[in-house]
Amino acid sequence: MGPLILASAECDPAADIICKPDNVIELFRYDDALFSIGPFHFTRTVFLMFLAMAIVLVLLYFGLRRKALVPGKLGVLVESTVGYVRDEVAVGIIGPEGTRYAPYLLSIFLFILVGNLFEVTPFISFPITSRMAIPGFLSIVTWVIFVVVGFAENGFGYIGGIVWPKAVPIFLRPLVGLIEFVSTFLLRPITLAVRLFANMVAGHLMLALLLVSGWVFMSSVGDIGIRSVIGVPWFVFGLGIFVFEIVVAVLQAYIFTLLAAVYVQSSVHPEH
């Protein structure tokens, strides 16, 4: 029981101000590759990324293979998802020209959704979006898209409208322009990535702590006797959180897509 209880390294508050496990850096980079081809290192996260991509492709292929008048169960699921992202998110937020961005929005929605649902998938139990590289890269791509769209639709008036907003009294324009500039070009991509990343890390941590501590207590009934019933409420609470995490996984994929659409919309129609 000893090594199980001491899941993390022992922390000495007298020696160190901040106590944290020494593998936190894994959230941001992961050096322990299974094998490498040139500069490409294949880790568990990379394999799960390819698995997520394959799942999305297979779903879309088999869901939309036959254009039937009455689609099957999978067809209904895929068609309603595609229709929701195209009609409600892309067209509903960006406007009639939003269909141009529907493929991108659908791609990130499905990829993030599958990646998040790996968190509650048995035998995987690991959300790939809880490694900073993946939400970071997705938000950089989104940033590039909305900046390029802003310049393509409005020319240099795009950046002019941000740093010198016409709707604001003239003596406030420098201040508002500075805030808008920082928030549009720096805070938007950072918060977009951090929101997804932190939600998934928090959910993963909570699930691991509750379920593992429940299991450790209940399985140590031989050592500590009747006191091991402490594990039962932990386990039940963990199962409750498990259901909650399914909701969070879907909601975070939806929010990421929604915010990407909102950012593109603010580049297409910067006056709103």
Added chain:
Amino acid sequence: MEAIKGAIALVGYGLAAIGPGIGIGIVVGNAITAMARQPEAAGMVRTTMFLGIAFTEALALIGFVLFFIA
């Protein structure tokens, strides 16, 4: 004077969670009011509510990440 010891980043995360907690309460409360008054606008209100939650929540999540990397 005795120096403060322990996980000070944890206190920072707790402080960072206060504002978003209040903010999300206000956002959701007003969204519920709006949906109750205008049930036909519920879809639009719900979308905007999620947007507002996402923007408000960002500060708490930044605090959560800083707790790990501080």
